[in-house]
């Protein structure tokens with residue numbers, strides 16, 4: 001029987017590449033999306049053309065309790081098993097201290113911390129049944145004190161802490177780890193200038209940006225490494241060394 005993974009925010013960018021790694025390894029993939037339903041459906045179609053019945057799409061806003069509950073139910077019912085949960089979905093924007101609002105708090109915490117935590121709670125039973133694994137996608141920058149990003153950093157920092165807590169709470173049946181990307185893709189709403197790109201790559205010992213496949217390969221490596229739990233693995237070309 002094929003294993004099943006739920007990848008959140010998998011309609012495009014890094015999440016999409018993570019989904020592809022699993023499909024190529026003969027897993028069935030539940031593609032979660034929020035606004036990118038069209039992209040997610042087209043990816044799912046592509047997967048189903050490769051292997052019939054290998055994929056489905058579930059839309060849910062992770063900020064909303066009701067949506068998270070429905071996502072848990074629909075993901076559990078889709079194939080009747082869950083072997084891995086990849087908490088990849090994330091909202092990302094600056095909230096300078098003078099301008100931040102309670103609404104920003106709800107949005108950034110919702111998608112980056114509250115949603116992933118309650119999703120994990122809801123799927124923990126099925127994950128236990130299959131000795132499954134959770135991967136939380138965090139960010140190397142949370143350890144650097146990213147000026148202007150206090151709420152996002154609190155959310156991702158919280159997710160890193162939760163990774164360690166749940167690694168203990170859900171052991172020995174379920175492993176929980178985090179992958180912390182460095183500079184991989186420009187934020188969806190921003191294009192880096194040539195000057196910014198040079199300045200960013202100069203701070204990376206491997207002297208290049210990462211790409212989606214670098215993250216997807218690391219996710220799959222941790223899923224397959226059965227003696228790793230509670231860890232955050234930086235996938236950043238050495239950026240966190242400086």
Ligand SMILES: NC(=O)c1ccc[n+]([C@@H]2O[C@H](COP(=O)([O-])OP(=O)(O)OC[C@H]3O[C@@H](n4cnc5c(N)ncnc54)[C@H](OP(=O)(O)O)[C@@H]3O)[C@@H](O)[C@H]2O)c1
Nearest residue numbers: 009013014033034035036061062088089090111139184185
């Ligand atoms: N890009 C980088 O260089 C970088 C660096 C460090 C860390 N990371 C982390 O790596 C992961 C993937 O990065 P990315 O750049 O590919 O992410 P992204 O494009 O910014 O976001 C991924 C997806 O998250 C979903 N999402 C956002 N808010 C949501 C909500 N309230 N409910 C449900 N889904 C929501 C969106 O889905 P829809 O489009 O369907 O709405 C979006 O497509 C993220 O966790 C990010 O923080 C990325």
